[in-house]
Amino acid sequence: MSATCISRENVPPVTVIAPSRGLSALKLGDLWEYRELLYFLAWRDIKVRYKQTALGAAWALLQPLFLMVIFTLLFGRVAKVAVPVPYPIFAFCGLLPWQLFAFGLSQSSTSLVANQHLINKVYFPRLIIPISSILVGLLDFAVAFGLLLGMMAYYHVMPGRNVLLLPFFLLLTVATSLAAGIWLSALNVRYRDVQYTLGFLTQFWMLATPVGYPASAIPERWRWVIAVNPMASVVEGFRWAVLGQGSGPDKFLAISATMLVVLLITGLHYFRRVEKTIADVL
Numbered sequence: 001m002s003a004t005c006i007s008r009e010n011v012p013p014v015t016v017i018a019p020s021r022g023l024s025a026l027k028l029g030d031l032w033e034y035r036e037l038l039y040f041l042a043w044r045d046i047k048v049r050y051k052q053t054a055l056g057a058a059w060a061l062l063q064p065l066f067l068m069v070i071f072t073l074l075f076g077r078v079a080k081v082a083v084p085v086p087y088p089i090f091a092f093c094g095l096l097p098w099q100l101f102a103f104g105l106s107q108s109s110t111s112l113v114a115n116q117h118l119i120n121k122v123y124f125p126r127l128i129i130p131i132s133s134i135l136v137g138l139l140d141f142a143v144a145f146g147l148l149l150g151m152m153a154y155y156h157v158m159p160g161r162n163v164l165l166l167p168f169f170l171l172l173t174v175a176t177s178l179a180a181g182i183w184l185s186a187l188n189v190r191y192r193d194v195q196y197t198l199g200f201l202t203q204f205w206m207l208a209t210p211v212g213y214p215a216s217a218i219p220e221r222w223r224w225v226i227a228v229n230p231m232a233s234v235v236e237g238f239r240w241a242v243l244g245q246g247s248g249p250d251k252f253l254a255i256s257a258t259m260l261v262v263l264l265i266t267g268l269h270y271f272r273r274v275e276k277t278i279a280d281v282l
Contacts, residue, residue, distance in 0.1 A: 030125040037124055041132035045107075046139060060140035061147055064095040071095075071212040081213050084245045086155045092148055094211040097173045097238045100141045101231055102202050104134035104174065108181025109188055110195050112278065119278060126275045127268075130185045134177050141170075148242070159242055165249075166241040169234055176230045176260055182267035186274040209235055215252075227252035230260040 031038070050059075068091045076087035083090045108130035112119065115129050152158070188194040209231045210217075218226055226232045233256035239245055 031127060031131070034124050034128055038128050038132050038135075041128065042135045045133060045136045049136060060143040064092060064099050064144050065147075067095055067099075068092045075212045081217065083214055085157060085243055089148075089151050089155050089157060089243070090214075090239070090245075091212055092151060093239050093242055094235050096141060096144055096148060097169065097234055098206065098209060098211050098231065099144065100137045100170075100173050101177045101234075102206070103137040103140065104177030105181050105184070105202065106198055107133035107136065108177065109184035109198055111181075112185045112189055113192070113195075126278060127182070127271060130181045131178065134174060134181060137177075138174075152242075157243060160244045162241045162244055164241075166238070169237040169241055172230070172234045172237070172257070172260065175264060176234060179230075179260060179264035179267050182271045183263070186267070186271045189274055189278055205229070205231065208232070211235055223252060224255060227255040228259055230256040230263070232256060 068088055071091040072088050075081040075091070081087070111129045111133040112126065119126065119129075184194055184198070208226065208229050210226070215223065215226060215232065215236050233253040237249070237253060
C-alpha cells in the first residue's frame with residue numbers, strides 16, 4: 001500500500017469569520033463615512049419642524065420664557081429661593097441646557113420608529129438617526145442663548161473667564177441626551193410603551209435636576225445622590241460658566257461624568273444588539 005503525500009502548498013487557506021467584539025463591534029467609523037447623510041437628516045428635521053408655523057423659530061424662545069415665568073412665580077416669589085443673581089436670569093440660564101437635553105431626549109427616543117420607512121429600504125448606520133434628531137435642538141439653543149445674552153446685558157451680569165468652559169458643558173449636555181436617547185430609542189423598537197412614559201420621565205428628571213433651584217439648597221451629605229444624575233452637574237456647570245455662580249468642576253461633576261460614560265457605553269452596546277434585527281422588528 002502506497003502512502004499519498006499532500007503538499008502544504010496545495011492546501012487552500014482557511015478563513016475564520018468571527019463576530020467583532022468590544023468597541024469595534026459598534027463600527028463608529030461608519031458614522032464618519034455617512035456624515036453627509038447625518039447632515040441631510042438633521043437639515044430635513046429642521047425644515048419639517050418650522051414648516052408652516054406662524055411663529056417659526058420664535059418657539060425656541062417662548063418655551064423657556066414661559067417656564068422662566070412659572071419658575072419665577074413659584075420659586076422666586078412664593079418659595080423665595082435665595083440665589084446670588086436676579087432669579088429670572090438664574091432660571092433662564094438653567095433652562096437652556098435642560099431644554100436642549102429634553103428636546104433631544106424626546107426626539108431621539110422615538111426617532112427609529114418614526115423613520116422605519118427609511119430603515120427598511122436601505123442600509124446605513126442606524127445610530128445616525130438618533131444623533132441627527134438631537135443636533136436639531138442646537139438651533140433652538142442658539143436662538144435662546146441670544147436672548148440670554150440680552151438678559152445678561154439688561155441685568156448687568158458679565159461673564160468671566162469661566163465662559164471658556166461653556167463648550168465643554170454644552171458637549172456634556174448633548175452627550176447626556178444622546179446616551180439616554182440611545183437607550184430609549186432601542187427599547188422603543190421592542191417595547192412601544194416607552195413613548196408613553198417619556199412625559200413622566202422628563203418631568204421627574206427635571207425635578208431631580210437643579211433647574212429652578214440651586215444645588216446648594218440640598219444638604220451636603222445628600223449632594224452625591226443628585227450627582228448621580230448627569231444633568232445636575234451639567235446645569236450647575238452651565239450656570240458657573242455663564243454667570244460665574246454655582247459649583248464648577250468638582251468631585252460631583254466627576255461622579256456625573258462617570259455615570260454619563262457608563263450610560264453611554266452600555267447604551268451603545270445595547271443599541272448594537274437591537275440594530276441587528278431592527279429592520280425585522282419594525
